[in-house]
Amino acid sequence: MDLATLKRGFSLHANDVFVSAFGQVLLEHVRAEAPHVLLRFSPERSTEDSVLQEGAVDLYISAMRPMGEDVHVQSLFTTKFVGLAREHHPIFQQETTPEQFREL
Numbered sequence: 206m207d208l209a210t211l212k213r214g215f216s217l218h219a220n221d222v223f224v225s226a227f228g229q230v231l232l233e234h235v236r237a238e239a240p241h242v243l244l245r246f247s248p249e250r251s252t253e254d255s256v257l258q259e260g261a262v263d264l265y266i267s268a269m270r271p272m273g274e275d276v277h278v279q280s281l282f283t284t285k286f287v288g289l290a291r292e293h294h295p296i297f298q299q300e301t302t303p304e305q306f307r308e309l
Contacts, residue, residue: 208238208239208242209238209239209240210241211239211241211242212241212242213241213242213243214242214243214244214245215242215243215244215245215263215264216245216247216261216262216263216264217244217245217246217247217262217263217264217265217266218246218247218248218249218256218257218261218262218264218265218266218267219246219247219248219249219265219266219267220248220249220266220267220268221248221249223266224246224248228246231244232244247262249266249267257272257276258273258275258276266281288301288306
């Protein structure tokens, strides 16, 4: 397939975090490699798990969830969360556990 001459649109169903973090870079790469391809982002909603099976979107980017045996699922990346607190915050007086953090 010659990406430089491909003329097609793709619908991507993704949450706002993914689109904010990766949308612009993805668009730039697609423009460079396949200038006649159009990417359409549609927002992820919790009630729309069937949009892929119904053919409403080409790619569904979401947190891992069961999608059915007829859908190929592949991890794109893993996420690491960190917490920040001001200097001398009481949370630093002892080792921080998830339970202790939840109580703050």
